[in-house]
Amino acid sequence: MRWDDFRRSDNVEDDRDSGGGFGGGGGFGLPMGGGGLGIGAMVVLGLVGWALGIDPSILISGAEIATGGRGGQYQQPYEQPTTRRTTGAPKDQMGDFVAAILGNTEDTWSVIFKESGQEYRPPRLRLFAGSLPGGCGLAQAAMGPFYCPTDKRIYIDTSFFNDIRVRFKGCSGKACEFAEAYVLAHEVGHHVQNLLGILPKAQAAQRAAGDKVAANRIQVRVELQADCFGGIWANRSNQKWKSIEPGDVEAALQTAAAIGDDRLQKQSRGTVVPDSFTHGSSAQRQRWFTTGLKEGKVSACNTFAASTL
Numbered sequence: 001m002r003w004d005d006f007r008r009s010d011n012v013e014d015d016r017d018s019g020g021g022f023g024g025g026g027g028f029g030l031p032m033g034g035g036g037l038g039i040g041a042m043v044v045l046g047l048v049g050w051a052l053g054i055d056p057s058i059l060i061s062g063a064e065i066a067t068g069g070r071g072g073q074y075q076q077p078y079e080q081p082t083t084r085r086t087t088g089a090p091k092d093q094m095g096d097f098v099a100a101i102l103g104n105t106e107d108t109w110s111v112i113f114k115e116s117g118q119e120y121r122p123p124r125l126r127l128f129a130g131s132l133p134g135g136c137g138l139a140q141a142a143m144g145p146f147y148c149p150t151d152k153r154i155y156i157d158t159s160f161f162n163d164i165r166v167r168f169k170g171c172s173g174k175a176c177e178f179a180e181a182y183v184l185a186h187e188v189g190h191h192v193q194n195l196l197g198i199l200p201k202a203q204a205a206q207r208a209a210g211d212k213v214a215a216n217r218i219q220v221r222v223e224l225q226a227d228c229f230g231g232i233w234a235n236r237s238n239q240k241w242k243s244i245e246p247g248d249v250e251a252a253l254q255t256a257a258a259i260g261d262d263r264l265q266k267q268s269r270g271t272v273v274p275d276s277f278t279h280g281s282s283a284q285r286q287r288w289f290t291t292g293l294k295e296g297k298v299s300a301c302n303t304f305a306a307s308t309l
């Protein structure tokens with residue numbers, strides 16, 4: 001992937017120092033059944049959330065699937081911590097890459113929004129290591145990247161970059177950059193859904209649905225649309241910056257397959273439970289990313305109208 005020419009975003013918040021240990025701890029490195037929380041604690045948190053009427057989908061994750069696709073254990077958003085953090089484009093390799101991809105999604109989506117007479121307001125992105133900082137008040141740190149609609153931030157645990165290459169084995173070598181960019185673009189896709197009013201509508205529909213199975217079905221459409229939006233970014237970025245190199249798309253598709261719910265559930269439990277899918281199967285994720293990549297326009301990504309996903 002070619003990204004040297006990308007403008008670096010100023011919307012990166014570097015919280016890696018205050019997280020305690022670079023790439024250490026966190027519990028994300030191994031496929032643990034409970035993801036760091038006992039099953040009892042998860043049941044309790046789930047029930048608390050249910051009783052308080054908190055929407056479990058308030059936090060849309062690109063990788064909560066890594067702990068088995070459970071979507072219920074959230075707490076209420078809490079106060080932002082007052083730790084000092086660096087703002088602006090980081091200078092190290094990982095930070096520079098993230099700032100470049102985020103900057104490129106900003107430039108790309110600004111153009112797309114302008115085409116329909118709208119203004120794109122970019123999300124902020126917080127890099128952290130180890131324990132999760134503030135935001136959506138997630139109950140555990142054992143997660144990959146996710147988007148928090150309430151504070152309009154993308155959160156990325158630095159261990160994610162290692163996971164993409166080593167644990168999920170979705171890519172190898174330089175092609176990993178595009179696979180990583182695709183996952184970032186997926187999270188930005190959730191922000192676009194938020195700006196377009198799709199997320200609030202989907203969440204209302206999930207509340208109205210009442211049961212978890214129906215809510216999960218809606219969630220799958222949300223996730224596949226974010227994949228499709230990621231494909232739109234890749235399409236437009238390649239048109240203008242010639243950013244895609246041979247092998248890149250294959251690496252992204254491999255990654256999409258590697259982080260499909262069916263694959264991850266097989267890894268973690270040995271069986272597949274379709275009703276609990278929240279991100280879609282590997283084939284579905286590949287299909288919708290490809291659709292966005294080919295078509296390059298939002299109207300091609302209506303996963304909510306599609307009769308077959």
Ligand SMILES: [Zn+2]
Pocket residue numbers: 060061062063186187190223226
């Ligand atoms: Zn997602």
